[in-house]
Amino acid sequence: MTAIRTLVERYLQSWNETDPLRRRALIEDVYAEHAAYTDPMVEARGWEAIDATIAAVQAMFPGHAFRLAGEVDAHHHLARFRWHLVAPGVAEPLAIGFDVAELEDGRVRRVHGFLDRLPAAA
Template identity: 75%
Template sequence: MPTDAYALAERYIASWNETDTLRRRNLIEDVYNEHARYTDPMVDAKGWEAIDATVAAVQNMFPGHRFTLAGDVDAHHDTLRFQWHLAAPGAEEPLVIGFDVASLQDGRIRQVFGFLDKVPQMA
């Protein structure tokens, strides 16, 4: 499971970085179950379409920024947890730091619980 868990987390992060709408949607359908749910303090998205819209909205909010895994992916049973960073290319510090816990079903994400550890101050 650990190697598979890391690969799934990498594809998950790739879906948040993909700006081509068709490729992003294909990644989302590959990573998530059709009726998956993504929740964090600002959104509760259910299903591929809502998750795709959420990713697009984040990309519009932070144009040019990239998500990266920040450390190892921890996994047991059908659950993953990992930290991620969102930063502009070449930035010394991430703008946003988050921590996600994902439950799996049949090798794909069924639900994500997202937590935001560092968020920018909005004017």
């Protein structure tokens, strides 16, 4: 389970990395080449689209960070985990959600994102 938790932490790190070159390197390390990310607002396929999605979220919520909220639950080739989107110095998360990741060969192949709470303007 430690390897899966580490992968999930690196996945969240990719969402927090604001330097485009470092973010792209994380994406290529964490996600399978033809990975897909889907949530109620976006469907992204491949490294380019995932990178563009992350950049767009960062532009919408500058200075905010995704944090793991609790333990990672995993079995077979699946992992699920809750996350919070937090602003610096603010205790209450701006957004709350959970993701279910399909894993393959130690990388993320597909993510199904669910949004439990969003800010009113999102």
